[in-house]
Amino acid sequence: MNRLAPERAARVVLSRVGEPGDPRLTGLVAELGAEEVLAALRRQGDAGDLGDDLAARLHQADPVVELEHAQRQGIRFVTPDDAEWPAALADLAHAPSLHERGGVPVGLWVKGPGRLDALLGQAVAVVGSRSATTYGASVAGEIGADLGRAGRTVVSGAAFGIDHAAHRGALAVDGPTVAVLACGVDRAYPAAHRRLLDYIAEVGAVVSEAAPGCAPTRIRFLARNRLIAAMSQGAVVVEAAIRSGALNTANWAAGLSRTLMGVPGPVTSAPSAGVHQLIRMRGALLVTDGAEVLEAVAPAGTHTLAPVQEPARKRDLLTAEQRQVLDAVPVQRGVGTAKIAQTAGLAPHRVEEALGDLRTAGFVEHASGRWRLAAQPSA
Amino acid sequence: MNRLAPERAARVVLSRVGEPGDPRLTGLVAELGAEEVLAALRRQGDAGDLGDDLAARLHQADPVVELEHAQRQGIRFVTPDDAEWPAALADLAHAPSLHERGGVPVGLWVKGPGRLDALLGQAVAVVGSRSATTYGASVAGEIGADLGRAGRTVVSGAAFGIDHAAHRGALAVDGPTVAVLACGVDRAYPAAHRRLLDYIAEVGAVVSEAAPGCAPTRIRFLARNRLIAAMSQGAVVVEAAIRSGALNTANWAAGLSRTLMGVPGPVTSAPSAGVHQLIRMRGALLVTDGAEVLEAVAPAGTHTLAPVQEPARKRDLLTAEQRQVLDAVPVQRGVGTAKIAQTAGLAPHRVEEALGDLRTAGFVEHASGRWRLAAQPSA
Numbered sequence: 001m002n003r004l005a006p007e008r009a010a011r012v013v014l015s016r017v018g019e020p021g022d023p024r025l026t027g028l029v030a031e032l033g034a035e036e037v038l039a040a041l042r043r044q045g046d047a048g049d050l051g052d053d054l055a056a057r058l059h060q061a062d063p064v065v066e067l068e069h070a071q072r073q074g075i076r077f078v079t080p081d082d083a084e085w086p087a088a089l090a091d092l093a094h095a096p097s098l099h100e101r102g103g104v105p106v107g108l109w110v111k112g113p114g115r116l117d118a119l120l121g122q123a124v125a126v127v128g129s130r131s132a133t134t135y136g137a138s139v140a141g142e143i144g145a146d147l148g149r150a151g152r153t154v155v156s157g158a159a160f161g162i163d164h165a166a167h168r169g170a171l172a173v174d175g176p177t178v179a180v181l182a183c184g185v186d187r188a189y190p191a192a193h194r195r196l197l198d199y200i201a202e203v204g205a206v207v208s209e210a211a212p213g214c215a216p217t218r219i220r221f222l223a224r225n226r227l228i229a230a231m232s233q234g235a236v237v238v239e240a241a242i243r244s245g246a247l248n249t250a251n252w253a254a255g256l257s258r259t260l261m262g263v264p265g266p267v268t269s270a271p272s273a274g275v276h277q278l279i280r281m282r283g284a285l286l287v288t289d290g291a292e293v294l295e296a297v298a299p300a301g302t303h304t305l306a307p308v309q310e311p312a313r314k315r316d317l318l319t320a321e322q323r324q325v326l327d328a329v330p331v332q333r334g335v336g337t338a339k340i341a342q343t344a345g346l347a348p349h350r351v352e353e354a355l356g357d358l359r360t361a362g363f364v365e366h367a368s369g370r371w372r373l374a375a376q377p378s379a
Numbered sequence: 380m381n382r383l384a385p386e387r388a389a390r391v392v393l394s395r396v397g398e399p400g401d402p403r404l405t406g407l408v409a410e411l412g413a414e415e416v417l418a419a420l421r422r423q424g425d426a427g428d429l430g431d432d433l434a435a436r437l438h439q440a441d442p443v444v445e446l447e448h449a450q451r452q453g454i455r456f457v458t459p460d461d462a463e464w465p466a467a468l469a470d471l472a473h474a475p476s477l478h479e480r481g482g483v484p485v486g487l488w489v490k491g492p493g494r495l496d497a498l499l500g501q502a503v504a505v506v507g508s509r510s511a512t513t514y515g516a517s518v519a520g521e522i523g524a525d526l527g528r529a530g531r532t533v534v535s536g537a538a539f540g541i542d543h544a545a546h547r548g549a550l551a552v553d554g555p556t557v558a559v560l561a562c563g564v565d566r567a568y569p570a571a572h573r574r575l576l577d578y579i580a581e582v583g584a585v586v587s588e589a590a591p592g593c594a595p596t597r598i599r600f601l602a603r604n605r606l607i608a609a610m611s612q613g614a615v616v617v618e619a620a621i622r623s624g625a626l627n628t629a630n631w632a633a634g635l636s637r638t639l640m641g642v643p644g645p646v647t648s649a650p651s652a653g654v655h656q657l658i659r660m661r662g663a664l665l666v667t668d669g670a671e672v673l674e675a676v677a678p679a680g681t682h683t684l685a686p687v688q689e690p691a692r693k694r695d696l697l698t699a700e701q702r703q704v705l706d707a708v709p710v711q712r713g714v715g716t717a718k719i720a721q722t723a724g725l726a727p728h729r730v731e732e733a734l735g736d737l738r739t740a741g742f743v744e745h746a747s748g749r750w751r752l753a754a755q756p757s758a
C-alpha cells in the first residue's frame with residue numbers, strides 16, 4: 001500500500017471527513033484536485049479555522065488503514081482515475097445543485113463483483129415510494145425483470161417498496177442490479193434488507209459515496225438520489241406521493257437530461273399522484289411496461305414498439321356501405337332485401353350487391369329469399 | 380308551416396333520406412346548399428340514376444309533415460340558419476374525414492329546453508368505455524360533477540359505462556348536459572337509459588343528426604362521435620380499451636384541434652390501455668380530476684391550478700447544516716454535543732450553533748448537557 005497515489009489517498013481522506021455531495025467539496029476537488037484541497041484544509045485546521053474535531057479527523061484519517069479495513073470487508077474505493085469509474089457521473093459536474101447537494105463524488109465505495117463501468121453502461125433507475133401499493137410493487141417488479149432480461153442494469157436505492165421490488169425483479173431473472181446507499185456499504189439500511197443487500201453484493205454491486213460505517217442521514221439520501229439518476233440513462237418512477245424522495249431523484253434525472261418516465265396508476269391512489277404530476281407538468285413519458293421503458297432509453301431505431309393493436313378483423317376490410325348493410329341484417333329472423341334497404345337507407349340495387357359480397361365473405365346467410373347474419377359470424 | 384323556407388325544407392328531406400355524416404352529402408350541401416343538392420338528387424332519381432327506393436323516398440318525404448310529426452314529440456330541427464346553431468360545428472367543414480364520415484351536419488334534431496348555442500358555448504366531452512370499471516365510472520362521475528359545478532356542459536353519448544357516469548355526474552349537481560345519439564332522439568338507446576334520456580331531454584338537450592325513428596347503426600355511431608368532439612372545447616377519455624369507440628371520438632377531437640385529455644388508470648387494467656396510448660403517443664394531456672380538465676379548457680390565465688403540494692413544513696426552512704445536525708440528534712436518550720458532531724460529521728462549534736437554532740425553533744430539547752428531539756416535534 002506504499003504505492004498509494006497521493007491523489008487517491010487524498011480522496012479517501014476527503015470521502016471520510018467530508019459530507020457526500022457537499023457541493024463546496026466536490027466543486028473544489030473538481031477545480032483543484034483532491035490532493036490540493038486536502039492540503040488546504042489541513043492548513044486551515046492548523047490555523048484553527050476549522051473546528052477542533054474536523055481538524056483532528058483530517059490529521060487522524062489514514063488512507064492506508066481505511067483502504068485495508070475496507071478491503072477486509074470486500075469493499076473497494078473507486079475514483080475517476082480508475083478504469084471502472086462510470087463515465088456518466090461526469091455529467092454531475094455541470095448539473096445544477098439540488099437541496100445544497102451536487103457535484104461529482106470524490107470517490108465511490110463499492111462492494112460486489114460487478115465492474116461499475118460495465119454495470120452502468122446501459123442502466124435504468126427504477127425508483128418510487130417506500131409505502132408502495134401491491135399494484136406499484138408488482139409493476140416495478142415486472143419492469144425490473146423486463147430490464148434484466150434485456151441485459152439492462154436496474155439501479156435503485158434498496159429501500160422498502162418500489163426499490164425493493166425493482167431489485168427483486170431484476171434478480172429474479174438473473175439480471176444485473178446496483179444498489180446505491182445513503183449509508184456505508186458495510187451497513188444494511190433498512191436492516192430488514194440485509195439479505196437483499198448481501199445478495200446484490202454477491203452478484204452485482206452495492207455502492208455508496210459515504211465511507212464505510214457512515215449512518216444514513218436525511219441529507220445523504222438527497223445526495224444519494226443524484227447518483228442513482230446520474231448512473232442511469234433514464235429513470236422510471238413507479239409510485240410517488242406528492243412529497244416523495246423519488247421525486248427528488250426525478251428532479252435529478254431531469255436536471256441531468258436523463259429520460260424521465262412515470263408509471264401511471266389510479267387517480268384515486270395517493271402514491272400515484274406524484275407520478276401523474278411528473279407526466280402532466282414535467283414532461284415525463286408515460287410508460288406502462290418494461291418494453292416501453294426499453295424503447296424510451298434505447299438508441300433510435302432499436303427496441304421500437306409497434307403501437308398495441310387488436311388483431312385486424314375481417315370486418316375492417318368492408319366498405320362503409322357494406323358495413324351499413326351488414327348492420328341492417330337481423331340476427332335471427334331473416335328479412336328481404338327491401339326491408340334491409342329501408343333500414344340501411346340505401347337503394348335496393350346497392351343493397352343487393354353488398355349482400356352478395358357479404359355472403360361471399362361469410363357474414364350473412366341467404367335462404368328462401370331472406371337474409372340473416374351467418375350462424376358463425378366471421379371475426 | 381307554409382312559410383317553411385325552401386333551404387330548411389330541403390335540409391329536412393336530406394336529413395331523412397341521407398345517412399348521417401355521409402361526406403359526399405355534407406360536402407355537396409356545404410358547396411351548393413341543400414336546396415340545390417336536393418333538386419339534383421330528384422333529377423337523378425327521375426332519370427333512374429338512383430335506386431327506386433331512394434328515388435321514391437326523395438319524392439315522398441314531406442318536410443312539413445316531418446316537422447309537424449317531430450314537433451308533436453317535442454322535437455325541433457335546427458340548421459345553420461337558426462340562431463341556436465352551435466358555431467363550433469363549422470370546424471367540421473375542414474376536418475379530415477374518419478371512417479368515411481365527415482362534414483357539417485345538414486341539421487340536428489333536438490329534444491329539450493336547452494338552446495344549443497348556449498349549452499355548447501363552453502362544453503367538454505367526457506367519453507369512454509361502455510364496459511367501464513367502477514373506478515372509471517367513479518372518476519367520470521366526479522369529473523362530470525366538477526364540470527357541472529363550473530357551469531360547463533358535459534357532452535356525451537348516453538352509452539353504458541363512462542358516458543352514463545359523466546351525464547349522471549353533471550345532473551347530480553344540476554349541471555348542464557347534452558346527450559348526442561346515433562339514433563333518432565325519439566328512441567332510447569340503450570333502452571335501459573330511457574329514463575336518463577327523458578330526464579336529459581327535460582333539463583338539457585338530446586341531439587341527433589339522424590332523423591326521428593332512425594336506428595342506431597354502427598356507422599351512425601362513428602358519425603355521432605364526430606359531433607360529440609366538434610361540440611366540445613375538449614374531450615376527456617376516462618377509460619378506453621385499445622379498440623374502443625371512445626378512441627374514435629378522441630381521433631375526431633385531435634383532428635378538430637380540440638384539447639384532448641385522458642384519465643390514467645392502473646397499467647394492469649385493459650380499459651385504461653387505450654387512454655395510456657393516447658397520452659403516450661397522441662400527446663393527450665394527463666388529467667386526474669375536474670379541476671385539471673377545467674384548467675386545460677379554460678382561456679389562458681383562468682382556472683390556473685397551483686401544483687399540488689404538501690403544506691410547507693417548518694423543517695423546509697432549515698439550512699442543510701441544521702438539517703444535518705437535526706438528523707444526528709437521537710429521539711430518546713440525550714447525547715452531548717461532541718457525539719452529535721461526530722455523527723453529523725461537523726465541527727463542534729458549528730454543531731453548538733445549529734443546536735441553539737434548532738432549540739429556538741422547537742426541534743430539539745436540552746437538559747443536563749444532553750440533546751434529544753423535542754417531545755412534540757415541530758411539523
